[in-house]
Amino acid sequence: MTIFSKIIKGEIPSYRIAENDRFYAFLDIFPLVKGHTLIVPKVETDKFFDVADDLLQEWLLFAKPIARAIEKAIPCNRVGLSVVGLEVPHAHMHLVPINSADDLNFTRSKLKLSPEEFRGIQESILAQL
Template sequence: MTIFTKIIKGEIPSYKIAENEHFYAFLDIFPLVLGHTLIVPKVEVDKFFDTPDNYLAEWLLFAKPIARALEAAFPCNRVGISVVGLEVPHAHMHLIPINSMDDMNFSRSKLKLSPEEFTGVQEKIMTILKGY
């Protein structure tokens, strides 16, 4: 069982942004920028392209309102998508508000946020997300 499956099951706490029967979105605990969100399928699959076909299109449709909420919550040029998948053997998508390519540089230092700061980011995104 991966750490993401434990998060989905509620065994490990997370700052949940959205959820449906197939996907779970939550704030990255080691964010590159404010609003950095992960979306994972509830089915445990290691590689993105091994995800069942019916999930792939649905994944982007699930991500779309979250990306819009991130753009509204954190002024940026756009929301970047990254599917790297080396850190955890459970397919996942990063949604990252970006103003430059460097905002998606995973080798740079991560933000260190307090629980209160994470909760503030979570509430900001979820409040906007309700409008979509």
């Protein structure tokens, strides 16, 4: 069982943004920028392109209102989407508020935010959904 499955099951706490029967969206606890959100399917599949076609389609439709909410809640030019998949063997997408391409550079240092900062970001995004 991956760390993401444990988060989905509530065994590990998270800052939930959205959920339905197939997907779970939550704030990345090692964000590149404030508002960095992960979306994972509830079914464990290691690689993004091994996910079933219908699930891939639904995944983008699930992500769309979340991306719009992030864009309204966090000052940015747009919300970038990235699929890297090296950190956890459970397919996931990153929605990242960006102002430049460098904001999607996963090799740079991650932010260290307090629980209060995470809750504030979560509340700001939820208010836009």
